[in-house]
Amino acid sequence: xxxxxxxxxxxxxxxxxxxxxxxxxxxxxxxxxxxxxxxxxxxxxxxxxxxxxxxxxxxxxxxxxxxxxxxxxxxxxxxxxxxxxxxxxxxxxxxxxxxxxxxxxxxxxxxxxxxxxxxxxxxxxxxxxxxxxxxxxxxxxxxxxxxxxxxxxxxxxxxxxxxxxxxxxxxxxxxxxxxxxxxxxxxxxxxxxxxxxxxxxxxxxxxxxxxxxxxxxxxxxxxxxxxxxxxxxxxxxxxxxxxxxxxxxxxxxxxxxxxxxxxxxxxxxxxxxxxxxxxxxx
Amino acid sequence: xxxxxxxxxxxxxxxxxxxxxxxxxxxxxxxxxxxxxxxxxxxxxxxxxxxxxxxxxxxxxxxxxxxxxxxxxxxxxxxxxxxxxxxxxxxxxxxxxxxxxxxxxxxxxxxxxxxxxxxxxxxxxxxxxxxxxxxxxxxxxxxxxxxxxxxxxxxxxxxxxxxxxxxxxxxxxxxxxxxxxxxxxxxxxxxxxxxxxxxxxxxxxxxxxxxxxxxxxxxxxxxxxxxxxxxxxxxxxxxxxxxxxxxxxxxxxxxxxxxxxxxxxxxxxxxxxxxxxxxxxxxxxxxxxxxxxxxxxxxxxxxxxxxxxxxxxxxxxxxxxxxxxxxxxxxxxxxxxxxxxxxxxxxxxxxxxxxxxxxxxxxxxxxxxxxxxxxxxxxxxxxxxxxxxxx
Numbered sequence: 035x036x037x038x039x040x041x042x043x044x045x046x047x048x049x050x051x052x053x054x055x056x057x058x059x060x061x062x063x064x065x066x067x068x069x070x071x072x073x074x075x076x077x078x079x080x081x082x083x084x085x086x087x088x089x090x091x092x093x094x095x096x097x098x099x100x101x102x103x104x105x106x107x108x109x110x111x112x113x114x115x116x117x118x119x120x121x122x123x124x125x126x127x128x129x130x131x132x133x134x135x136x137x138x139x140x141x142x143x144x145x146x147x148x149x150x151x152x153x154x155x156x157x158x159x160x161x162x163x164x165x166x167x168x169x170x171x172x173x174x175x176x177x178x179x180x181x182x183x184x185x186x187x188x189x190x191x192x193x194x195x196x197x198x199x200x201x202x203x204x205x206x207x208x209x210x211x212x213x214x215x216x217x218x219x220x221x222x223x224x225x226x227x228x229x230x231x232x233x234x235x236x237x238x239x240x241x242x243x244x245x246x247x248x249x250x251x252x253x254x255x256x257x258x259x260x261x262x263x264x265x266x267x268x269x270x271x272x273x274x275x276x277x278x279x280x281x282x283x284x285x286x287x288x289x290x291x292x293x294x295x296x297x298x299x300x301x302x303x304x305x306x307x308x309x310x311x312x313x314x315x316x
Numbered sequence: 317x318x319x320x321x322x323x324x325x326x327x328x329x330x331x332x333x334x335x336x337x338x339x340x341x342x343x344x345x346x347x348x349x350x351x352x353x354x355x356x357x358x359x360x361x362x363x364x365x366x367x368x369x370x371x372x373x374x375x376x377x378x379x380x381x382x383x384x385x386x387x388x389x390x391x392x393x394x395x396x397x398x399x400x401x402x403x404x405x406x407x408x409x410x411x412x413x414x415x416x417x418x419x420x421x422x423x424x425x426x427x428x429x430x431x432x433x434x435x436x437x438x439x440x441x442x443x444x445x446x447x448x449x450x451x452x453x454x455x456x457x458x459x460x461x462x463x464x465x466x467x468x469x470x471x472x473x474x475x476x477x478x479x480x481x482x483x484x485x486x487x488x489x490x491x492x493x494x495x496x497x498x499x500x501x502x503x504x505x506x507x508x509x510x511x512x513x514x515x516x517x518x519x520x521x522x523x524x525x526x527x528x529x530x531x532x533x534x535x536x537x538x539x540x541x542x543x544x545x546x547x548x549x550x551x552x553x554x555x556x557x558x559x560x561x562x563x564x565x566x567x568x569x570x571x572x573x574x575x576x577x578x579x580x581x582x583x584x585x586x587x588x589x590x591x592x593x594x595x596x597x598x599x600x601x602x603x604x605x606x607x608x609x610x611x612x613x614x615x616x617x618x619x620x621x622x623x624x625x626x627x628x629x630x631x632x633x634x635x636x637x638x639x640x641x642x643x644x645x646x647x648x649x650x651x652x653x654x655x656x657x658x659x660x661x662x663x664x665x666x667x668x669x670x671x672x673x674x675x676x677x678x679x680x681x682x683x684x685x686x687x688x689x690x691x692x693x694x695x696x697x698x699x700x701x702x703x704x705x706x707x
Contacts, residue, residue: 050555051555080540081540084538089547094548094556097544097548097556098544098546098554098555098556101542102540102542103537103538103539103540103541103542103543103544104537104543104544105384105544105545105546106544106545106547106548106556107407107547108377108403108404108406108407111373111374111403111404111407114369114370114374114377114378114381115377115380115381116381117378117381118339118367118378118379118380118381118383118385118389119381119382119384119385119537120381121339121378121381121385121387122339122381122383122384122385122386122387122538123385144370144371145370145374148369148370148374303367307360307363307364307365308363310361311360311361311363314361
């Protein structure tokens with residue numbers, strides 16, 4: 035059966051990977067669509083982008099969906115891989131990484147910080163399904179406090195990177211990231227505009243995008259796999275930046291925009307190497 | 317040809333650059349630090365990039381990324397860093413990414429003694445990552461000059477087999493100062509037996525063919541070939557698949573592309589006094605083999621019928637050298653015996669296989685000759701309370 039249902043999918047995605055292998059009702063497709071829509075609106079071709087993913091729901095379900103070149107890295111290491119790739123690829127090639135919250139904020143956080151530090155030109159989309167869902171639903175490092183998961187049956191009581199006023203984006207800002215934003219999957223066209231801005235930053239950009247997981251997260255925390263419940267729950271706990279309420283987990287919008295304010299990794303390294311090669315000194 | 321009095325690390329750096337290496341990422345660790353330092357000095361001079369990594373795991377992942385982008389790449393470490401390569405090495409083996417990894421052995425376990433040579437990673441070179449279902453190629457030089465040659469060779473093999481190729485040295489070899497000749501042009505490289513293979517680009521659509529064939533160009537991203545690679549079992553096109561049959565075919569390639577083409581590298585060994593069926597064959601690799609060679613020459617002068625077999629290609633293990641039923645003695649830089657187990661497996665049934673271990677320091681020539689004498693007289697070899705037969 036041919037699932038090529040629209041111009042955007044037939045232009046940018048592989049028909050072999052449609053329909054997605056994600057669970058029924060999964061919100062990942064909305065995030066995926068936001069990113070591809072941003073690419074389309076920027077007028078980019080398949081050949082302009084190398085698409086990297088990683089382990090877990092977000093990594094596996096988006097791997098090899100992009101019609102062009104792509105890779106799926108080991109768990110948490112896509113940021114180190116992308117830095118090596120960034121050095122080797124021509125600067126005009128864009129690197130987009132679609133990864134999960136466990137990958138970026140757990141096992142890969144150190145590599146992520148170093149990718150931000152070096153301001154390597156890449157757009158990292160962290161698709162946050164509020165924990166480790168492909169292994170059945172354990173809590174992660176941005177899971178809202180109190181959530182019941184398979185590994186927090188009494189409610190998630192540990193301090194994490196989104197509790198008590200902490201914000202994982204703060205860490206990345208301190209590490210030197212030049213564009214940081216947050217959106218929930220339902221932000222649609224607004225999120226597309228943000229992703230476009232992220233991709234226009236010649237440097238390290240990251241968008242944190244919580245999305246609904248009906249199968250595991252919602253079934254434990256909300257006691258229901260009804261997709262509408264978890265979609266409403268996420269929407270209820272999201273608000274635009276500056277309009278947060280008491281129960282807001284996710285303040286959405288552009289969180290930090292220092293686009294094109296620092297030298298980019300590939301250009302800086304290659305310019306420096308070239309200077310040393312020519313003159314023998316820095 | 318230019319001559320230097322320099323370290324093994326210097327020789328490795330020059331060899332890598334001759335082979336076309338233009339990217340090195342590493343993490344400081346004794347005794348491989350000076351190699352990273354030499355790369356940081358030399359690579360920019362030839363337009364290459366040196367990147368210090370946040371840890372060894374990142375170092376090798378950055379190398380793989382750069383290799384996937386078309387660069388010839390290398391990293392180097394010692395035992396405590398080598399175990400952090402387990403994660404990326406599995407990925408590189410599965411994705412069939414060409415790169416060169418050098419491990420300079422020191423004394424373990426864990427940090428052990430940092431500035432002394434050890435050979436505790438003989439099996440870790442064969443099984444450097446989880447999951448099995450692959451074959452590895454490992455070369456173990458015993459001098460600075462040979463380090464250069466084997467690093468050049470490792471780059472050559474890594475392109476033809478499209479896989480990581482491992483070089484096992486030790487602290488004495490990488491840190492020691494020796495007389496080193498560096499070829500200055502292609503003619504001199506040929507004269508020295510250096511082979512170079514250029515990076516090619518797999519055009520697809522079959523990026524992971526189920527075959528043992530050599531010379532399938534590696535997957536390179538950014539050429540818009542539609543190449544995909546992942547950490548999962550691939551289909552022929554590179555898509556992830558969870559099927560035992562597909563995995564079986566992929567594993568066949570990872571194992572038999574090496575096993576069926578060993579003739580490309582199994583000439584890397586050295587034999588001394590092995591033509592007259594010696595009564596004792598002394599097996600070693602790396603820095604202890606230098607003392608073994610001296611001891612065997614002296615033993616021959618004393619009339620002992622001893623031969624020396626020095627392995628350079630240690631993995632896949634060259635069983636073909638062990639087809640004669642005789643006495644074997646494995647001399648290693650560890651106390652627990654690793655090479656000896658492989659010798660025992662490869663030697664004909666009922667062959668006598670013995671072990672002489674030291675660690676952190678080389679065995680002495682008199683100690684070795686005394687051991688040869690005892691073994692030839694069928695006397696047990698013991699030293700300072702260590703029961704050396706109990707490996």
